[in-house]
Amino acid sequence: GHNPRGLNNQDLMGLEWTNDVESLALKDQDISVRARSGEDRITNGLKWSDDYFYYDQADFHLQIVPEIRKEEENSKKDLTLVVPDEHSETGDHHLHIKDYSDSSYNRRFLRNKHAKPKRRRVQILSDDESGDFSRKVPLVIRKSSKRRIRDDMMSNKMRTLQQLVPNCHKTDKVSVLDKTIEYMKNLQLQLQVMSIMGMNPYIPQATLNFGMHNHLLRAMVIAHGLNPAKQTTLSPLIAGSNWPSPPFSHLSFPHSSNQSLFPTPASSPQCLCGLVPCFPSDFFF
Amino acid sequence: MSSRRSRSSRQTGTSMISEDQINDLVVQLHRLLPELGNNNRRSGKVSASKVLQETCTYIRNLNKEVDDLSERLSQLLESTDSAQAALIRSLLM
Numbered sequence: 001g002h003n004p005r006g007l008n009n010q011d012l013m014g015l016e017w018t019n020d021v022e023s024l025a026l027k028d029q030d031i032s033v034r035a036r037s038g039e040d041r042i043t044n045g046l047k048w049s050d051d052y053f054y055y056d057q058a059d060f061h062l063q064i065v066p067e068i069r070k071e072e073e074n075s076k077k078d079l080t081l082v083v084p085d086e087h088s089e090t091g092d093h094h095l096h097i098k099d100y101s102d103s104s105y106n107r108r109f110l111r112n113k114h115a116k117p118k119r120r121r122v123q124i125l126s127d128d129e130s131g132d133f134s135r136k137v138p139l140v141i142r143k144s145s146k147r148r149i150r151d152d153m154m155s156n157k158m159r160t161l162q163q164l165v166p167n168c169h170k171t172d173k174v175s176v177l178d179k180t181i182e183y184m185k186n187l188q189l190q191l192q193v194m195s196i197m198g199m200n201p202y203i204p205q206a207t208l209n210f211g212m213h214n215h216l217l218r219a220m221v222i223a224h225g226l227n228p229a230k231q232t233t234l235s236p237l238i239a240g241s242n243w244p245s246p247p248f249s250h251l252s253f254p255h256s257s258n259q260s261l262f263p264t265p266a267s268s269p270q271c272l273c274g275l276v277p278c279f280p281s282d283f284f285f
Numbered sequence: 286m287s288s289r290r291s292r293s294s295r296q297t298g299t300s301m302i303s304e305d306q307i308n309d310l311v312v313q314l315h316r317l318l319p320e321l322g323n324n325n326r327r328s329g330k331v332s333a334s335k336v337l338q339e340t341c342t343y344i345r346n347l348n349k350e351v352d353d354l355s356e357r358l359s360q361l362l363e364s365t366d367s368a369q370a371a372l373i374r375s376l377l378m
Contacts, residue, residue: 150334157337164344177310180340184317187347194354197373 311336318343 158176162168165183315331318339361370
């Protein structure tokens, strides 16, 4: 068996390379490491302060993935991740660490190191030979830093959406997206109904074509004696909002949410029962 | 959809929600958005961040529309002699 912490260069040289290292490219959340040939890896005097292993879960081979070859320059495809290892036993080594200011990023890898052997692979490079290695080691992670920036932007937008959408208490992406979709459908329907009610001579034809409820709304409009114009081409609701604004003074209407304007359906025969609930899934004829 | 993972089986720690699931939701969201520049032509891929950005804008617009319409409707309801008021009342009450 291997003791990962006690492995030194001798053990490294004595290992047999069982798998094709070219196939070790991992796609992880933020890391990819492009594998290189076995000969290129064994460099002289490379000392390891700690090792991480790639667990091939198929046949449970342990593989050591050492550092890159000495003479390799930074290339765009070379991706190496260096994380600070808080648990390193070789305290006398000065670790050559890429500075990730995002501490949660580091925590993620450390946790995975000690947790189940997921498909992650990181390396720690000691810079006792830093004169040679420090300039060759491609510490910059280009792809993953771009991805991280994109993820940050994405989570910013998720947070914004969370604030916009009511009752959005869960923070995971799927829930936020789900609620957003429902909320948008709901808003669109509400606007359609309200526009029909309130804009008698000013019915925006676009709204009637919007969404799946247009035939119902048309029926509603016709039933009340209004006369929608001929069907226009599909155009977005907002783009059709160059409505002539009626000369109304502004009164504050006491509505705090979607529901307030739509009370529960009354028993009036003229009232379109079932039209008004929030989720209009059950009022189709 | 087969790739959809049940949301109730969320694991602690790292997220196991598949990218496909999120992508599917984003596409769905994109379909709801008004297509201003496309003329009903949809490209195969949609950029998620762009979709989210437009969603935020769109929701804000929709909310504003709702507010405006509410004001107009309230004003209409105030006037007792208008046919519109009768219509609205019949719908709401």
